[in-house]
Amino acid sequence: MSTDIFIGGGGPDYGTKQFLDLGYANRHGLIAGATGTGKTVTLQILAEGFASAGVPVFLSDVKGDLSGLAVAGSTEAKLHGPFTERATKIGFDDYAYQSFPVTFWDLFGEQGHPVRTTVSEMGPLLISQLLSLSEAQEGILNIAFRVADEEGMPLLDLKDLQALLVWVGENAKDLALRYGNVSTASVGTIQRRLLVLENQGGAQLFGEPALALSDLMRCDAEGRGRINILAADKLMAAPKLYATFLLWLMSELFEELPEVGDPDKPKLVFFFDEAHLLFDDAPKALVDKVEQVARLIRSKGVGVYFVTQNPADVPDDILGQLGNRIQHALRAFTARDRKELRQAAQTYRENPRFDTEEAIREVGVGEAVTSMLQRKGIPGVVERTLIRPPSSQLGPISIGQRAAVLAESDLAGKYDTLKDRESAYEMLKARAEAAAKEAEQAEAKAEAEDEAAREFQKARRYGGARSSSRKTTKAKSDGFGDAIASAVIKELRGTTGRRIVRGILGGLFKGR
Numbered sequence: 001m002s003t004d005i006f007i008g009g010g011g012p013d014y015g016t017k018q019f020l021d022l023g024y025a026n027r028h029g030l031i032a033g034a035t036g037t038g039k040t041v042t043l044q045i046l047a048e049g050f051a052s053a054g055v056p057v058f059l060s061d062v063k064g065d066l067s068g069l070a071v072a073g074s075t076e077a078k079l080h081g082p083f084t085e086r087a088t089k090i091g092f093d094d095y096a097y098q099s100f101p102v103t104f105w106d107l108f109g110e111q112g113h114p115v116r117t118t119v120s121e122m123g124p125l126l127i128s129q130l131l132s133l134s135e136a137q138e139g140i141l142n143i144a145f146r147v148a149d150e151e152g153m154p155l156l157d158l159k160d161l162q163a164l165l166v167w168v169g170e171n172a173k174d175l176a177l178r179y180g181n182v183s184t185a186s187v188g189t190i191q192r193r194l195l196v197l198e199n200q201g202g203a204q205l206f207g208e209p210a211l212a213l214s215d216l217m218r219c220d221a222e223g224r225g226r227i228n229i230l231a232a233d234k235l236m237a238a239p240k241l242y243a244t245f246l247l248w249l250m251s252e253l254f255e256e257l258p259e260v261g262d263p264d265k266p267k268l269v270f271f272f273d274e275a276h277l278l279f280d281d282a283p284k285a286l287v288d289k290v291e292q293v294a295r296l297i298r299s300k301g302v303g304v305y306f307v308t309q310n311p312a313d314v315p316d317d318i319l320g321q322l323g324n325r326i327q328h329a330l331r332a333f334t335a336r337d338r339k340e341l342r343q344a345a346q347t348y349r350e351n352p353r354f355d356t357e358e359a360i361r362e363v364g365v366g367e368a369v370t371s372m373l374q375r376k377g378i379p380g381v382v383e384r385t386l387i388r389p390p391s392s393q394l395g396p397i398s399i400g401q402r403a404a405v406l407a408e409s410d411l412a413g414k415y416d417t418l419k420d421r422e423s424a425y426e427m428l429k430a431r432a433e434a435a436a437k438e439a440e441q442a443e444a445k446a447e448a449e450d451e452a453a454r455e456f457q458k459a460r461r462y463g464g465a466r467s468s469s470r471k472t473t474k475a476k477s478d479g480f481g482d483a484i485a486s487a488v489i490k491e492l493r494g495t496t497g498r499r500i501v502r503g504i505l506g507g508l509f510k511g512r
Contacts, residue, residue, distance in 0.1 A: 003264075005049030007326070007370060008090055008387040017091065018385050020046070020324055022053055022265040024373040026298045028321055029305040030314070032344070033328020038366045039307055040065050042326055043271055044390045046305070047227050050269050051100045056217045056225040059271035060232040060246065068393035069227050070102035070405050083389030086366075090386050098391045101220040102227045104406055107205055107245065111231035111402060114415045116207045119155040120148070122248055127161075129286050130202075130244040131193040137186045143179045144168050153424035157206045160424035162194055167428055200238045205245060208419045213256055215411060217268050236274070243277040247290065250304065254293045257300040267301035275306040276313035287315055294321045311347070312340045319347070323373040326387075329363045348382040356382050 004019040020029075031046075033039050044066060047057045061067060074097060075084065087095035104112030119127070124145050128138040144164050148155050155161055165187050168175060172182040197203070218226045235242045250270060260267065272278065279287065294304060306314055306322065310330065314322070325348070332338040345357035348371050359369050363384065370385040397405075406412065 003053075005046065005053065006092065006388055007045070007372070007385060008092075008368075009370075009383060009385045014090070014384050014386050016383060018370045018372055018380075018383060020049065020372050021374070022055070023262070024323065024377060025050070025055070025269065026263065026266045026301055026303040027323035027373055027377060028294060028298065028303055029324035029326070030311060030319070030322040031305060031307045031326045031328075032309065032311050032330075033368070034309055034331050036365065037328035037363075038368070038387060039328055041366065041390060041394065042328070042368065042387055043273070043305075043307055044069060044392065044394075045388055046269075047271070048100060048391055050266075051225045051227050053265055054219055054223050054225050055266050055269055056219065056228065057269050057271070058216050058228040058230070058249070060230045060235075060242070060273045062232045062236055062273050064231075064233050064396045065394075066229055067102075067104070067397045067402060068390075068395050069100050069229065071393040071397050071401060072099040073097040073391055073393050083394075086386065086389050090388060092388050095389065096391060100227055100392055101224055102229055102405060103215075103218075103409060103411065104229055104231065104402060106231040107235055107241075108201055108231075109204065109416075110234075112229070112406065113409070113411055114204070114418075115211050115230070116205060116415070116418075117210050117245075117248060117252075118208065119157065119161050119206050120145075121210065121252070122206070122244075125285065125289070126244050126248050126251070129247075129282065130240055131190065131197065132240065132281075133190065133193065134186075136183070137190055139180070140168070140182055140186050141190060143175060143182060146179070147175070148424055151427075153427050154422075156208055156421070156423045157425075158194060158198055158203045162191060163425040163428045165191055165194075197241070200241065202238065202241050205241065208421065209415055211415070213252060215414075232273070239274075239277045239280075242274075246272055247278060247286075250293050250297065251289070253302050254297045254300060257297075257302065259299050260301040261299060263301045266303045269303045269305065271305045271307060273307040275308040276310075279313065279315060287318075291315070291317050291321075294318050310340055311344045323377065323379065325371050326385075327360055327369045328367070329365075330360050332361060349379045351382045354384065359384050 003023070004021050005025075007018040007020055008014075009017040031039050031042050040063065043059065047059060047066075047069060050057050059066060073083070084095070086092075105115045106112035107115055122130075124138065124141045128141055131137075133141065144161070145155070147153075147168065148164055153160075153164065155164065168182060169184045169187040172184055172187075175182050216226075216228050220226060232242060235245075250272075253268065253270070257267070278290065282290075297304065305324075306318075308314060311319060311327070327344060327348075330337070330341050330344060332341045341360060342357055345360055348356050348369065350356060356369060359382075363369060366387050368385050368387055369382055371382045372380045374380045
């Protein structure tokens with residue numbers, strides 16, 4: 001297999017051929033450019049190159065176009081004729097149409113295998129970002145997670161978290177003594193945000209069986225890396241959910257994979273399309289988390305490539321970690337656009353043959369300004385590049401073709417059926433039922449004791465037993481006191497006690 005990936009170039013109007021060295025592919029990268037300038041095709045040809053080199057790929061298909069990777073291109077297709085001419089022009093001598101091993105995934109389980117994680121694996125930081133919680137609300141979420149750990153209650157799906165938050169709200173005073181103030185109003189706000197997430201379909205992200213990362217890092221029988229495509233066209237309607245899921249996936253790769261240093265080729269390449277969604281209104285703690293992952297995950301053998309319209313969408317500290325860059329055209333219509341264009345040009349190693357800023361403004365569709373890492377990780381001189389054509393189909397495949405790929409997948413059936421094992425919801429429900437049963441038993445016992453006391457008093461009244469006036473007065477006094485005490489005990493142990501127990505625990509699962 002090749003040790004590098006052909007990007008494009010060549011021809012009289014362009015610089016030398018551009019290659020992405022697999023040995024530096026885990027140093028991350030950037031694909032940027034305005035809408036309609038060719039970013040999707042560039043992503044497609046990089047995915048093809050990595051797969052051919054035996055490197056698994058994960059990417060999100062925002063517009064549905066990338067499903068064409070599963071089918072070979074054809075000269076009969078309207079757009080593929082010019083691609084043959086382009087291949088000849090840039091010296092792509094071994095250009096041929098072919099399909100690639102693809103695995104389809106879908107958070108909603110409609111266009112691919114269902115993909116899930118658990119609430120515990122997602123963690124309070126990412127869930128807080130997903131729900132746009134304040135610092136105080138995030139603190140309460142952290143308390144809930146701590147209680148779940150200490151009580152041995154697994155948090156698998158949204159109903160587990162919702163049930164636990166109800167318990168936290170009911171026991172706010174007791175928890176405040178140990179963890180600090182727990183505002184029931186904040187608990188209510190979190191519950192409302194969870195309801196909104198549930199209405200957006202986010203509940204389907206949480207549960208078991210959870211995604212096994214090993215299923216993303218596979219090759220086919222011929223040694224080609226599998227291209228994992230996440231259907232994201234519907235997911236983009238909930239951008240927070242989209243960005244948080246992809247960040248969770250990056251974080252899981254960082255946490256689980258062992259250190260490998262600088263391998264000959266990556267173990268996995270991760271493409272983050274519409275990357276600006278990750279950073280829009282993101283708190284500093286989250287941006288710091290992304291920066292940490294970007295800086296350290298390369299030593300785990302994972303390359304991360306951000307795909308966005310403008311390099312300015314990515315924070316500078318993270319942008320500095322992206323060594324391989326493919327910059328499609330940027331349009332400068334405003335003073336701010338011109339400033340960002342100038343800044344983008346200044347990040348490249350200058351080429352004396354042309355002005356980089358002018359080139360970024362002028363390159364056409366399918367062209368780009370590129371700079372790839374060379375020996376010792378040194379950025380290459382910027383070049384104007386004509387991107388090579390894809391070998392797979394350009395554009396989406398049919399519903400029937402997608403169904404055929406899913407049916408032939410060796411993962412068919414593994415994630416299809418949702419499993420609901422005992423977790424926080426079931427454990428809290430069992431506690432509530434046990435407490436309600438205990439309250440009923442206490443009430444029945446109290447009623448029996450009261451009935452026995454009444455029978456005893458009745459027997460004394462009609463039994464003819466008499467005593468001195470002093471004793472009679474005392475007996476009456478005791479009987480009055482006993483009556484008051486019995487009434488209070490009955491109220492507390494009976495109906496009121498039952499209300500208290502059910503108010504705290506029993507009402508937790510009403511309507512479930």
